[in-house]
Amino acid sequence: MQPVPEPAVAVGEDPRSYARLMSAVYDATMTGSRAPARPREVIGASWQRMLASGIDPDERTPPVVETAGLDMLRRSSGLLAVLDEVSHGLESLVADGENILVVADAQGRVLWRSGSPSVLGNADRLGFIEGAHWAEGAVGTNAIGTALVSQRAVQVFSAEHFLRTHHSWTCAGAPIRDPRTGQVIGVVDVSGPAATVHPTTIALVDAVARLAESQLRSEHDRTLNRLRALAAPILARMGSPALAVDTDGWVAAVDAMPLHNRILLPEQLTPGRVWLAALGMCVIEPLPGGWLVRPALGEDATDADQLSRVTLDLSNPDLPSLCLAGEFGSWRHDLSLRHAEILCALALSPQGRSAPQLADDLYGDRTRVVTVRAEMSRLRKQFTGLLAAQPYRFAGSVDLGIRYPADRRMLLPPSTAPVIRNARMAGPPSPAVRQDG
CATH class of the missing domain: 1.10.10 (Arc Repressor Mutant, subunit A)
Known part of the structure; x- marks a missing residue:
């Protein structure tokens, strides 16, 4: 069960008063003085990680930016399939021109962003650009990096950011998980000037992340169904134990074998004889979108390497x-x-x-x-x-x-x-x- 997203500023709370309080808490924490209040648990834990790692809160070094391999990062992220869903779900927060929408990968690298030229210009000055590393270890406490570490939706407002240069911003980020494995594959984030903070933003961002996961699940089901429809008649004709798996090893169809949910495949796989941990020596052939796999019998030894x-x-x-x-x-x-x-x-x-x-x-x-x-x-x-x-x-x-x-x-x-x-x-x-x- 996903934890309920906690807004930085509660409904009815004055953001300016909260910003002043957090600024005093931040200054006291960074100097080792007695703070007038405690930061929220998720923020306090992040600050402690940053202090322990020796990051300077007043450091102005821009984040590392990868631009040469950006297209490859986008294609390998697993997030292309949900980009339209995310953009549509959060267009109401970006349409007014006060916020930008950002999608980052599992390492916190910014893959896509969109928004008005004025807000994008402000983001440029922070180095908040496509290809930039936005993990905690790169830029301190922020919604993207802290969502990745905490594995939950996070809103970071004003002085809750670890780097002082980010105190004029507010951001809300939620992790997107691969529904097949439960592993986080990226983060969706909405950021803008601190004055745009709103308690409902984090809930909407989290809801859109969950919709993206649902779309990923549906797309995977469609892929397996297409593979199943192709492989089922082949399996029926073979008359020997076999199964069909997609390119990641998820089983689409099986015949005369124990049921498997997923088979671990080698990273570099070619047709022929291959040792698979779950099945032993197997003979495999390519299918559109996957592989046909049969446990190798003695008589397969001479024929398995045919073209x-x-x-x-x-x-x-x-x-x-x-x-x-x-x-x-x-x-x-x-x-x-x-x-x-x-x-x-x-x-x-x-x-x-x-x-x-x-x-x-x-x-x-x-x-x-x-x-x-x-x-x-x-x-x-x-x-x-x-x-x-x-x-x-x-x-x-x-x-x-x-x-x-x-x-x-x-x-x-x-x-x-x-x-x-x-x-x-x-x-x-x-x-x-x-x-x-």
């Missing part, structure tokens, strides 16, 4: 697809136009393509690497084990074939990507790629 036979089927101008035929069965996955373009570009270049090269292939613009990396992240998650990176390419464990339309000029007709325009006029693909009839 996955994959065909990029572009023969139907209106319905490109990726097909896999493996030892356990086969599946077919329809492709969006963009993903068909990317896979075609990779099939035409077995040696691989860098992000700038793919950007040139798709857009005729080598600078659009952020978009390319985002699309490749989605593709590699969708087709686990089939695609490799650095450079982007089909994995060595894949026996790749490509099927073209009878009239090469009909290759992906809606596409304007340079690589597809060139392929319409080109001859056969590289000898490293099967050309299926």
Whole structure:
């Protein structure tokens, strides 16, 4: 059960009076004098952590900022799926122009922020910008860092901040947990000038964080249901114990085996024979969005390392697809136009393509690497084990074939990507790629 969020300023309490009291408490605490009152428990505990760590409350060193890898941090945070939900739920607090909305990751790094230019400008002066580290160890007591440490929703008002430079601000933050594991994956925060403090803000921020968790749970259920629908007929045909898991090891379907909720998978997983702690030696094959797993029997020893036979089927101008035929069965996955373009570009270049090269292939613009990396992240998650990176390419464990339309000029007709325009006029693909009839 989640603890009830405690506002810094209670309903009916005068914020100015509370700010003056907290300023006196803060000054006394920092100088080791007798304070006129005690700070709230969550604030007092944070102050003690800061004092014990030797952080100087008057230090003006700006926080560490990571900008080069910001896009990668966003994609790996697990928070992209709930960004719209969070923004919509808190737009009433940001629309008046007095507050900014911030979403940070599990390490307290600011991933996104939005708000009026004037408040964003004030935040800039504090170093409260995208990519900045906002954990307690970086900037002292604050709603993001203290919510991460306390694992609860926190409102920090004026002199409750450990750094004196932050006393003109108020902020309310609530942790967002991965509903599958219970682990905190980020924080949603609303911040602004201290005069904007309101006792209901923390409750609203906490409620939006809970809605975000509910959305994550629903999205995970939808992902498992899609995988289950694909894997169930394959499992039924196999006639041997097996299960289907998503890319994180969560079980979507099982046949003739004890029930498992989740299987711990190695970080780097490829098709073939793999030792899994829960099952022993297993033979695995890729599925769209996951893996097909079977405990290895003696007769599997010679066949388990065979290549996955994959065909990029572009023969139907209106319905490109990726097909896999493996030892356990086969599946077919329809492709969006963009993903068909990317896979075609990779099939035409077995040696691989860098992000700038793919950007040139798709857009005729080598600078659009952020978009390319985002699309490749989605593709590699969708087709686990089939695609490799650095450079982007089909994995060595894949026996790749490509099927073209009878009239090469009909290759992906809606596409304007340079690589597809060139392929319409080109001859056969590289000898490293099967050309299926």
